[in-house]
Amino acid sequence: MSFRHDINFLRCFAVLSVLLFHFEVTAISGGFAGVDIFFVISGFLMTKIIFQGIDHGSFSLIKFYISRAKRIIPALAFLCLCLVIIGWFILLPTEYRQLGKHATSSLVFLSNIIFSAEAGYFDTASHEKLLLHTWSLSIEWQFYILYPLLILLFKKLVGAPQLRVTLLLLTLALFLYNLFVNYVGDGSQYFSLLCRSWEMLLGGVAYLYPLKASKSTRAMLAYIGITGLITSIFLVDSSYQWPGTMTLLPVLATFLVIFADHKDGRIFSLKPFNLLGNISYSVYLWHWPIAVLCVRAFGEISAIHAIFGIVISLLLGYLSFIFIEQSFKNFNNSLKLASYSLVSLVTVLVVTVSIYLVNGAPYESRFAKNIIVADQEFLNREPRKGRCLSEKATSSPRCTYGPEKSLPDLILIGDSHASTMVNAVVKSLPSDSSVLFIAQAGCPTIKGVTLNNSNAESCRSFIDNELANIQQNYPHIPILVVNRWSYYISGKLGEEAGARITLDDPNIGFQKGFNQALEQTWCSIADNSRVIFMTPTPEFPMSMPKNVARMLLDGDFEAPFVSMASYSQRNHVFIEALEQLSTSCNIETVNVTQSLCKNDRCFGTTGERPNYYDDNHLSEWGARLLVPQLTKLLN
Incomplete structure (x- = not known):
């Protein structure tokens, strides 16, 4: 296969784009598209290898898979092993177990599936996942496994002459399937092999339909692509x-x-x-862990940190290319190579699987008990x-907490913040009481508004169905409403990009519109049932368990807090609406600041133990602080 300098240039451009984007060079807002460039390149090269082998009668599935393993596995396995060793010294127990899980999924090329399952409302911040970037390698490997099988199957079904057209139509x-998934809006497309395959297949189309044109035309197309x-x-x-x-x-530009x-x-x-094109794979492997460690060490990536991180990424990528990639590339004995690769892979897999399965138990013994307690609050x-x-x-x-009854003693409705309160509510009631729990994550309990995300239709249907069910089947049952109203009104703390909801009447x-929507939703229900609203929980700019555990580890613990002034400012729209609702509809209020705040400060811990399992959800430990207040109100 003749060497294509233009493809090496594309590799260089792709890895540089990703590098600058992940080290937060502001102007490079679309640097993540570098991964898509890699996908197109891979599709072209794999199609060329497979079709040339088939045309010459020399294609072997086993040899194809070995060549791909030779290219991808050694450097990836070495990276995982290095991170496991580094992680032993710097990670908290829950982080180390997560690293074991992610390293395992990366080495068996299923990390895109794992990260897709983890992505969502309760997900750990991306800058805390050392191997997040391996999702693209998993997609490529899955494509490598299936693509030659698909070509051989199509060749048998439609014949060689129609194979090119078949692959073009499949692309x-x-x-179109990708666009359909986007339209449906289930959020699964980013890590999906099916939604990414068209990019790789389009690279294959570039090989299957070679251009016949003059040098000047080729030059023009190439420079249009670069532009x-x-x-x-x-x-x-x-x-x-x-x-x-x-x-x-x-x-299309890469194409x-x-x-x-x-x-x-x-x-x-x-x-x-x-x-840079030659070392692009190894640079890609190393750059993201370096970026994660920079954020961990410095809290943010400044210009100096970015320069430092990029230089280190390039250096480690170069060393990995010379000593890992090149060593295996120059290993010509396929049987020995496969054996060494398999042994290396199994060794690293055993280490990472062990870390995951034992739940970091030997690792935990290195830490003081208060650090472990703080770290484990993430799971509480x-x-x-x-x-x-x-x-x-x-x-x-419609889960029931407490004894099953024909009618519950209380209905708890809301979003994920309601789920944090359910056991505290049960403890606040007499022991024979029953609580009906109704909630959807990220869905505010209000009509007359639309979420500005892919959950809009399901949320609207959920609220309509459940409120109608309550009015029809549970009249006169007290209702406690718990939502993260500040998020819907202002966005995530620290990223106040505006409301996450749109009023139906713009x-x-x-x-005024929010006040009216809240009244129209709840006043008619309050005519027949006792309705109680809980004010929003104070939020923090960081995950409490990890932040507290790290402070304890560093010996500089200071109880994190937000001021009442900042809490009031963030929640003023909802507080005003709730005051009006209380007056016009006789709705009661649970003001959580009475239990969670003191002396104009709302603390994220009780002593050295976090009250939250992330930055905004109360843990079971934290929710217990509200039991006395709820007991007084509900009884």
């Missing part, structure tokens, strides 16, 4: 659905460069570009949350 079909690539990393940002229609810009096959492009032959959540808290459903499982101001 189009998968792109498109440069435009994409500045124009695109994370607000777009990805992959989606905007993904066509970097993908044009490969399709043009412009051999005389001087820019493609420049040594710095070729060097309502045990039935996974089953009883709805996720993008149109109705609730012709009135937000405060």
